[in-house]
Amino acid sequence: MRSARTPPMRRERWELEDGDFLDLDVLPSPPTAPCVVILHGLEGSSRAGYVAAIVRGAERECWGAVALNFRSCSGEPNRLPRMYHSGDIGDARLVLERLRAEGRRTIFGVGFSLGGNVMLRLLAELGDSAPLKAAAAVSVPFDLAGCAQAIDRASGLASLYRWIFLRSLREKALEKARCFPGSLDPDAVRAAHGIVAFDDAATAPLHGFASAGAYYDACSSGPALDRIRRPTLCVSSEDDPMVPARYLPEPRNPLVELLVTRAGGHVGFVSGSLLRPKFWAEEQVLAFFRRTV
Numbered sequence: 001m002r003s004a005r006t007p008p009m010r011r012e013r014w015e016l017e018d019g020d021f022l023d024l025d026v027l028p029s030p031p032t033a034p035c036v037v038i039l040h041g042l043e044g045s046s047r048a049g050y051v052a053a054i055v056r057g058a059e060r061e062c063w064g065a066v067a068l069n070f071r072s073c074s075g076e077p078n079r080l081p082r083m084y085h086s087g088d089i090g091d092a093r094l095v096l097e098r099l100r101a102e103g104r105r106t107i108f109g110v111g112f113s114l115g116g117n118v119m120l121r122l123l124a125e126l127g128d129s130a131p132l133k134a135a136a137a138v139s140v141p142f143d144l145a146g147c148a149q150a151i152d153r154a155s156g157l158a159s160l161y162r163w164i165f166l167r168s169l170r171e172k173a174l175e176k177a178r179c180f181p182g183s184l185d186p187d188a189v190r191a192a193h194g195i196v197a198f199d200d201a202a203t204a205p206l207h208g209f210a211s212a213g214a215y216y217d218a219c220s221s222g223p224a225l226d227r228i229r230r231p232t233l234c235v236s237s238e239d240d241p242m243v244p245a246r247y248l249p250e251p252r253n254p255l256v257e258l259l260v261t262r263a264g265g266h267v268g269f270v271s272g273s274l275l276r277p278k279f280w281a282e283e284q285v286l287a288f289f290r291r292t293v
Helices: 049-060 090-101 114-129 144-153 156-179 185-189 195-208 212-219 223-226 280-292
Strands: 008-013 020-028 037-041 062-067 107-112 134-138 232-237 257-260 270-271 277-279
Touching: 008 195, 020 090, 020 223, 037 049, 037 090, 037 114, 037 156, 049 062, 049 107, 049 185, 049 277, 049 280, 090 107, 090 114, 107 114, 107 280, 114 223, 114 232, 134 280, 144 195, 144 212, 156 185, 195 212, 195 280, 232 270, 232 280, 277 280
Parallel strands: 037 062, 037 107, 107 134, 134 232, 232 257
Antiparallel strands: 008 020, 020 062, 270 277
16 A cells, blocks of 8 residues: 655666567666666566655665566566566666666665565676675565465465465466467466466476476575675565565675564565554665665
8 A cells, every 4th residue: 555656757668689678667867876776576566665665765865766677567568478587687687787887886776575586696696796786685585485385375364465466477377378379288377276386387387497396496595695795685574474484594694684573574564653654674775775875
């Protein structure tokens, strides 16, 4: 229910070498100003309330912002059979490299949920060459297998996450099966009533993994934290219904700070009052970036 209000942003479409495209929403700023690259969560978009909170904060700091819509998430289906997944770092890397080529000297990166896992995997893969001054990740599913199983086992209100995600994901996957015959087994997609089953039926085959388990093993960010070479803040909550506390890592990397609250839910962290809520995690992210400017 949080506000998706942002200052005026410019929609840009980048054509890609593989024939697909990326849609980004850009808060313009001079090249000398810091810029925040924002990655949304599963089936989110640049219109998500948590993205808007970071954009509003960037405007207050006189920074720029670039909110990436993962493929299939901008409101228009992407052109290829593939979509996006928790370890898909290529498009985010392209955004960072283009900003650096345009002369941006200070680039920050923040990801939420799935986007947080992507951000951490990107940092780990690039190591000392990461074109980021600092980064943050909120409510990250560090252990993809464990977190997927937790969502599948959820009951009561927490099961609403599973229902919302699967409804949207199934629709997209069935459209891919219709447009690209042979890419997926539509019966298996329809029969997938959990995240693990959906990843087995759709995410893995669309993106070159042998199974959901192989996908989770290759793309979980928890085991990769030691390879990060930029100051990084991770914000998590012990009562997150999608990321149980037993799956939170204990970083040994002095560059990675894990901030764990007792309450906060999944990308929630609401403080203030009912009439004037404040979004604590986003404030922590922006304060962390300010300290590194």
